[in-house]
Amino acid sequence: MSEAVFVELLSLSSGIVLLTAVLVLWRRELAMVIRVFAVQGVALAGLVAVLAVRESSAELGIVAAGVLILRAGLLPYLLGRALTAAGPQRRETRPLVNVAASLLAAAGLTLLALAVSAPLVALAPSPATAAIPVGMAVVLIGFFVLVTRRRALSQLIGFLLMDNGITTVGFLTTAGIGLVVELGVSLDILLAVLVLGVLTGWMQTAFGNTDLDELRELHD
Amino acid sequence: MSLAGVLSALLQIALVTVGSPLLVGVMRQIRARLEGRAGAGVLQPWRDLRKLARKQPVTPRGTSEVFRVAPLLMLATTVAVVAVAPFVTTASVPAAGADLFVVVALLTLGAAALALAGLDTGTAFGGMGASREITILALVEPTLLVAIFALSVPVGSTNLADIVTSTLHDPGRTITPASLLAAVALGLAVVAETGRLPVDNPSTHLELTMIHEAMVLEYAGPDLAMVELASAMRLSVFLGLWATLFAPWGIAADAGVGALALGTGVLVVKVTALGAALAAGEVFLAKLRLFRVPELLAGSFVLALLAVVASFFFA
Numbered sequence: 001m002s003e004a005v006f007v008e009l010l011s012l013s014s015g016i017v018l019l020t021a022v023l024v025l026w027r028r029e030l031a032m033v034i035r036v037f038a039v040q041g042v043a044l045a046g047l048v049a050v051l052a053v054r055e056s057s058a059e060l061g062i063v064a065a066g067v068l069i070l071r072a073g074l075l076p077y078l079l080g081r082a083l084t085a086a087g088p089q090r091r092e093t094r095p096l097v098n099v100a101a102s103l104l105a106a107a108g109l110t111l112l113a114l115a116v117s118a119p120l121v122a123l124a125p126s127p128a129t130a131a132i133p134v135g136m137a138v139v140l141i142g143f144f145v146l147v148t149r150r151r152a153l154s155q156l157i158g159f160l161l162m163d164n165g166i167t168t169v170g171f172l173t174t175a176g177i178g179l180v181v182e183l184g185v186s187l188d189i190l191l192a193v194l195v196l197g198v199l200t201g202w203m204q205t206a207f208g209n210t211d212l213d214e215l216r217e218l219h220d
Numbered sequence: 221m222s223l224a225g226v227l228s229a230l231l232q233i234a235l236v237t238v239g240s241p242l243l244v245g246v247m248r249q250i251r252a253r254l255e256g257r258a259g260a261g262v263l264q265p266w267r268d269l270r271k272l273a274r275k276q277p278v279t280p281r282g283t284s285e286v287f288r289v290a291p292l293l294m295l296a297t298t299v300a301v302v303a304v305a306p307f308v309t310t311a312s313v314p315a316a317g318a319d320l321f322v323v324v325a326l327l328t329l330g331a332a333a334l335a336l337a338g339l340d341t342g343t344a345f346g347g348m349g350a351s352r353e354i355t356i357l358a359l360v361e362p363t364l365l366v367a368i369f370a371l372s373v374p375v376g377s378t379n380l381a382d383i384v385t386s387t388l389h390d391p392g393r394t395i396t397p398a399s400l401l402a403a404v405a406l407g408l409a410v411v412a413e414t415g416r417l418p419v420d421n422p423s424t425h426l427e428l429t430m431i432h433e434a435m436v437l438e439y440a441g442p443d444l445a446m447v448e449l450a451s452a453m454r455l456s457v458f459l460g461l462w463a464t465l466f467a468p469w470g471i472a473a474d475a476g477v478g479a480l481a482l483g484t485g486v487l488v489v490k491v492t493a494l495g496a497a498l499a500a501g502e503v504f505l506a507k508l509r510l511f512r513v514p515e516l517l518a519g520s521f522v523l524a525l526l527a528v529v530a531s532f533f534f535a
Binding site for chain 1: 396515521522
């Protein structure tokens with residue numbers, strides 16, 4: 001793969017990763033948010049695949065396939081099932097920060113990510129490390145979703161966004177964290193989503209909704 | 221400016237003046253056909269303009285010069301933009317350059333003049349329309365400026381002619397992430413600025429929802445004709461600017477007869493295709509609640525900002 005094509009594909013896939021993170025903040029319908037999250041998984045797998053072809057490493061290729069299956073297939077499927085279990089409320093109706101303000105906050109967080117990752121990029125300037133701010137921005141936006149959304153499923157998606165961001169930074173900085181480490185992290189994530197999905201279902205049956213702000217008081 | 225430049229500027233003015241009511245007619249016809257109506261025909265906007273222009277000029281009692289000057293100012297700023305923008309050929313751009321910021325400022329000046337005229341009438345509708353228009357303008361302007369900034373970073377200039385020339389020399393530039401993000405952001409800004417769905421419904425006179433129509437409610441006769449013509453021309457200019465920035469193929473580099481004919485044909489095709497896509501898309505859209513519009517525009521602003529970030533860091 002020539003240098004120009006590599007840079008083009010790398011910036012395209014990291015651009016999609018960042019754009020989908022913003023779209024998660026923008027859209028209210030949870031079904032749509034899950035679909036956007038799946039697109040982000042595809043873009044992330046594409047990013048890893050581009051790196052794999054660049055390094056011509058079979059191990060990275062396998063990791064890319066694993067990322068695709070987990071983050072674009074399995075996790076959106078589990079989230080979709082949790083959404084069906086969560087009852088009739090399928091929208092994030094009133095986030096703590098309104099959508100327009102949270103979009104502006106996303107813009108601010110992106111700039112913050114650029115500022116804090118400048119020293120990291122300066123360590124080894126290359127096309128791959130130039131995209132580190134994207135991963136940082138996705139981590140920050142994921143954390144923002146986690147903090148400001150009320151529904152359990154939205155918070156779960158925020159957590160997964162953070163993980164996507166961390167994975168992006170990991171691949172861009174080290175070009176491969178090793179198959180075993182990646183496998184361990186993936187299993188962790190899968191387990192967390194399974195447990196939280198079950199928890200969401202239980203909350204629905206126990207309290208009738210999944211608005212976490214309602215869970216402030218203790219009951220007998 | 222050379223003689224060829226002046227001639228091509230005149231050609232652009234003539235083309236946009238004659239063509240933009242036809243564009244509005246085509247868009248209305250497409251909507252009508254998609255909605256299962258026969259439609260009034262492509263020439264209907266021109267018939268309306270002729271009818272209005274023949275009427276006797278009337279102005280409401282108590283209005284000042286602001287009300288009378290606004291249509292002229294709106295038309296004049298639009299014509300000035302058409303004259304210098306490289307729609308058909310880059311030869312029409314004066315030697316000093318057609319700065320994108322100046323182009324946007326001129327177009328905004330026309331919109332602001334109309335909003336002042338709406339306030340000047342002193343009616344409830346005029347004031348309401350003006351306040352809504354200014355709210356949307358204030359939210360659209362940052363998006364426009366930041367998106368333009370994103371486009372000018374790789375070129376190193378905000379001159380329209382430079383941007384077009386460098387994109388023609390390097391066609392790969394139009395499919396970079398920065399350019400795609402800027403295209404979407406600028407597209408949303410154009411929809412909001414020209415008052416199309418989902419921001420404003422151009423075919424309604426329902427008092428609760430109208431924005432543009434509320435401001436021009438007190439105009440009649442030739443003044444109304446001028447306002448209608450100017451807003452049709454603004455629509456063509458915005459669509460033309462979008463096409464020029466993101467699909468500049470076919471724009472002539474000189475003022476030869478063949479190149480000009482080709483450039484004219486390509487411009488007509490591009491703007492008509494964009495207008496048709498806009499009209500077809502509108503059939504499937506409902507108007508957003510006014511309080512949801514800032515959300516849409518904040519989204520387009522974020523896209524524009526990401527475009528700037530992308531053009532700085534992935535270039």
